[in-house]
Amino acid sequence: MSMSDIPTLALPAAAVRPGWIRIAPRVRLSRGETRREPAAVEVAQEIARITAKTVVSSVDSVENLNGELERPQAKSSPPIHRMPAEILSMIFASATEGGEDLFHQDFRDLSVRATWGGEGLRAVEHRLLILRTLETHKHTHHAKHLRRMPELINITLVCKAWRDVVETDAYLWAQLETAPLLGTGELKVLQRWFARAKRSPKALRLSYRYPLRCDCAQTKDCFYSNPNLLKLLVDEDHIARLHLLKLTPRCFTEFIKSVKHANGGSTPLWWDTLHTLELDFHQTYPVDTYWALPDARTLFHALPPVTSLTLNTLVAIPWEPTRQRLDIGQSILTGLTRLTLRYNFDGPQLVMLLRHCTNVEDLALALQIDHWQNPAMSDPLDDAPLLPPTTVTYFLPKVTSLTLEFCYVPGIRIPFRYLRFPGLVNLHVARNPLLKVRTWQKDKNAYSQVLEWLKLFSRSRAPSSLRSLRLGSDGIHCIDPLVAEDLYYILSHLQPQITHLSLNGEFDAHKFMQIDEEKRASGKGRKLCPSLQSLELLQLNTVDRLLGDFDLEPFLVYIKNRHNYQKVEDDGVITLVEPFDGLKRVVVEVYTQAKSKSWMPLQGSETLETIRSFGVVVDRLGYSPDEETGADGEDSDGEDSDGEDSDGEDSDGEDSDGEDSESK
Structure with missing residues (x-):
């Protein structure tokens, strides 16, 4: 059969795709050739139909496969994948921060303060160091250090995108914590770490964990004069923050000598260009008598011209009639913008x-200053002639934030007799949480005395710029509850411009409410803090062994009574009337056990619902859904889990999906 004898195949109309050429259903005949038999035509058409069907099936299969491949690409990627690298860097920086500075962390827990801290420094653990170095210097690292992976390294192991963000952000590598006693291998690791920071301002925190202590007072071999440490400081430029922790006065003296010796007898440039310096002094056992030596007067003469200075745990020799001399140059003090002492x-x-x-x-x-210490520590001694007349007042006009921790009330009377803070905006007053119970029981009006010495109750002398007040020490180990009578006295005598109030610690809410009702009934009551916008009740139920479970309901009633409202008799709807109260946010933080009654006011309280209907946002901290019900299936008040409380406000989704979901 010649080529002219092959019939032209015609595809059915259903098999025609856009762009294809449709072939007419006919059979080509050569010139002079007669038409084929109908049977041959039918066979040819059947072959064409089967072939077209096979082609269409193959095309559909290919298109289905292409659709399967394109389907994952068509799906929208998770929000975390669309987040800009700059935002991820900020999140990573927050997730890897080590915590608060030493002063504020000491409010929380002395053992934690002694271990961690640093002004936002990352807790980069020594597990980064090579194994040989760890075996050589294992006495400088606590076992807990070795079992903990660095947070920053963990982030780099999540995915390639996160690793690229971390490795390209120099700021994340610019802050480091290590022990002062460095080996050669450790030095190389730290140098490689800081190399990723490039020319960003660097922060170095030097510390070691207890019970290790530097015994340079006896052996003259100081951890802080380690040659590898000095090489790290000399080789790394742009060191902006230096934190020397758990050192003795001799440690600091030896450190300064080593730094000068490495620079030919003078202080190096990196020392003179520091912005932040923290010195965390600790006493040694046996007691280092350096503070009693004449050289102690010149201890701080070598301080660099920093803008932020922290002198932590300055202690005198116990039971000795001596004291330290805070002999710091006036030029250094004048240049400070932040001072922690x-x-x-x-x-x-x-x-x-x-x-x-x-x-x-x-x-x-x-x-x-506590009453059990040597009286010589709280007496002016030979410095009495230095005291100015009581009519002299020293103004610190630029102080906007003041944090004051005290132990014994009379101990802070002398300094604040002469000091004024006319531009004060934020004030935090706290009693040392490590005090014994007998101390706060004796000084039940301690906070009001301190605030009175700060002239906060005087209309003419109180700083008109004050907006935020916090009373009580931070931390779950606080054992210093607030006294209801003293608290009411403070709030009733404060100037009206206070907008933010934080109460850290428990108080007798029933007694507070009783005092308020008695004052209102006698006509002597006043609206407490009329400009208040934010109220925080923190560290509740932390001292239940002293006061019992904190009952929040009376204070919720007080918050409700701050607002002027009227209730419609027909439908029971409560509406606000003028003048409106400015309180718009309440934060409640409760540390509680599963069956404690402290959460009861937050589990279906009508008062709480009324407060929220006024537009007040109520956030709950320290909340866990497991604590709403006991381990045996009972509610926190002992009722069955299908009782009223379990089906209260959380069951309708308001708390789980509403305003409180963010805080939880």
Whole structure:
């Protein structure tokens, strides 16, 4: 059969795709050739139909496969994949921060303060160091360090995208914590770590864990004079923050000598360009008598011209009639914008030092003066002539934030007799949480005394800029509850411009409500803090062994009564009337066991619902759904899990999906 004898195949209309050429259903005949038999035509058409069907099936299969391949690409990627690298870097920086600075962390837990801390420094553990170095210097690292993986390294193991973000962000590698006693292998690891920070300002935190202590007072071999440590400081430029923790006065002296010796007898450039310096002094056993030596007066002469200075745990020799000399140059004090000072005795030295801090904006003072200490620590001694007349007042006009921790109330009377803070905006007053119970039971009006010495109750002397007040110490180990009578006295005598109030610790809410009702009934009551916008009740139920479970319901009633409202008799709807109250946010933080009654006011409370209907946002901290019901299937008040409380406000989804979901 010649080529002309082959019939032209015609595809059915259903098999024609866009762009295809449709072939007419006919058979080509050569010239002079007669038409084929109908049977041959039918066979040819059947072959064409089967072939077209096979082609269409194959095309459909290919298109289905293409659709399966394109389907994952068509799906929208998770929001985390669409997040810009800059936002991820901010999240990673927050997730890898080590915690608060030493002063504020000491409010929370002394053991934690001794271990961690640092102004936002990452807790980069020594597990990064090579195994040989760890075996050589294992005495410098606590076992807990070795069992903990660094948070920053963990983030790089999630995915390639996160690893690229971390490795390209120099800021994440610019902050580091290590022990001062470094080996050669450790030095190389730290240098490679800082190399990723490039030219970003670097922060180095030097510390070691207890029970290891530097015994340079006896052996003259100081951890802080380690040559590898000095090489790290010299080779790394742009060191902006340096934190020297758990050192003795001799450690700091030896450190300065080593730094000068490595630079030919003078302080190096990196030392003179520091922005932040933290010195966390600790006493040694046997007691280092360096503070009693004449050289102690010149201990702080070598301080660099920093803008942020922290002198933590300055202690005198116990049972010795001596004290430290805070002999810091006036030029250094004048250049400070932030000062954190922990000081365990009063006298004129503190006043003489603070009078030069005219540019300080953030001031934190921990005056650890207690009645059981040597009276010589709280007496002016030979410095009495240095005290100015009581009519002299020193103004610190730029202080906007003041944190004051005290142990014994009379101990802080002398300094604040002479100091004024006209530009104060934020004030935090706390009693040392490590005090014994007998101390706070004796001084039940301690907070009001301190605030009165700060002139906060005086209309003419109180700073008109004050907006935020926090009372009580931070941390779940606080054992210093607030006294209801003292608290009501404070709130009733504060100036009306306070907008933010935080109460850290428990108080007798029933007694507080009773005092308020008695004042209102006698016509002597007043609206407490009329400009209040935010109220925080923190650290509740932390001292239940002293006060029992904290009952929040009376205070919720007080918050409700702050608002002017009227209730429609027909439908029971409550509406606000003028004048409106400015309170718009309440934060409640409760540490509780599963069956504690502290959560009961938050489980279907009508008062709470009324407060929320006023537009007040109520956030709950320290909340866990497991704590709403007991382990045996009962509610926190002992009722069955299908009772009223379990089907209350959480069952309708308001708390789980509403305003509180973010705080939970």
